[in-house]
Amino acid sequence: MLRTMLLRLVWAGSALIFAVCTLITLVLAVPLQLVALPWDHDRRVAGAVTRWTWGVAHFFVHPLWRVRITGQARLGGRGRILVANHQSMLDIPALFQLPVALKLTARPGVFALPVYGQMARFGGHLCIDPEQDLSALVGRVRRLLDQGISLVIFPEGTRGDGAQLLPFK
Numbered sequence: 274m275l276r277t278m279l280l281r282l283v284w285a286g287s288a289l290i291f292a293v294c295t296l297i298t299l300v301l302a303v304p305l306q307l308v309a310l311p312w313d314h315d316r317r318v319a320g321a322v323t324r325w326t327w328g329v330a331h332f333f334v335h336p337l338w339r340v341r342i343t344g345q346a347r348l349g350g351r352g353r354i355l356v357a358n359h360q361s362m363l364d365i366p367a368l369f370q371l372p373v374a375l376k377l378t379a380r381p382g383v384f385a386l387p388v389y390g391q392m393a394r395f396g397g398h399l400c401i402d403p404e405q406d407l408s409a410l411v412g413r414v415r416r417l418l419d420q421g422i423s424l425v426i427f428p429e430g431t432r433g434d435g436a437q438l439l440p441f442k
Contacts, residue, residue, distance in 0.1 A: 283337060290335050291362065295388065298326040303395065315422060316397035320374055323396055328369020338363070340370045348373050352418035359427040368425055375423040399424070 306319040332338045348371060355375070357364060365377065377398045384390045384400050393400075399410060414424060 287335065290331060294327050294330050294334075294366070295392070297330065298323050298392065299388075301326055302392075306395065315417065315420060316395070317374055317422075319396045320376070320422075323392075324369045328366045331363070331366040332370065340367055342370060342372075345372060348423070350421070352421050353423045354418070355423055355425045357425055357427055371423075373423050374421060375425055376417060377425045378427065 302319045302322040305322055306313070306316060309318040332340050353373075355368070355371075357368060368375065368377070376396075377393070378401050379393060379398060381400055381402045384393055399413065401407075401410070417424060
């Protein structure tokens with residue numbers, strides 16, 4: 274009983290932190306990016322604000338979560354393609370802990386979500402739609418990588434439980 278109550282309290286606190294970090298991101302990133310749009314076509318300003326308000330803040334505020342990054346030296350310089358399993362809603366804030374500019378890839382359904390879809394679109398993240406011609410997307414990926422912006426790919430295309438890999442999409 275006590276364990277269940279504690280888990281519910283942790284879950285409620287985590288959901289509140291998630292919501293507050295999202296609100297702070299919207300309040301800060303949108304106006305700053307709108308000012309920067311004339312020269313910031315790759316949305317680096319929105320990415321940097323999101324990295325701090327939605328990534329670093331999640332783990333700084335929550336008393337039970339900590340992130341340890343190893344191998345940072347391999348990330349510097351040019352853009353990289355990072356491949357990650359997607360096991361929870363915290364994967365993206367955890368990836369935003371990385372000290373690099375990055376863009377996420379997502380399926381079209383993510384871009385249709387209220388709030389988060391608009392955040393993804395506004396942040397310049399990439400929609401991977403297998404029904405569309407991907408040649409323009411490949412060109413954009415090359416340009417981002419050449420400019421030192423890393424790209425995160427979730428090859429399973431959805432969140433899994435982590436017990437086994439799902440089929441790659």
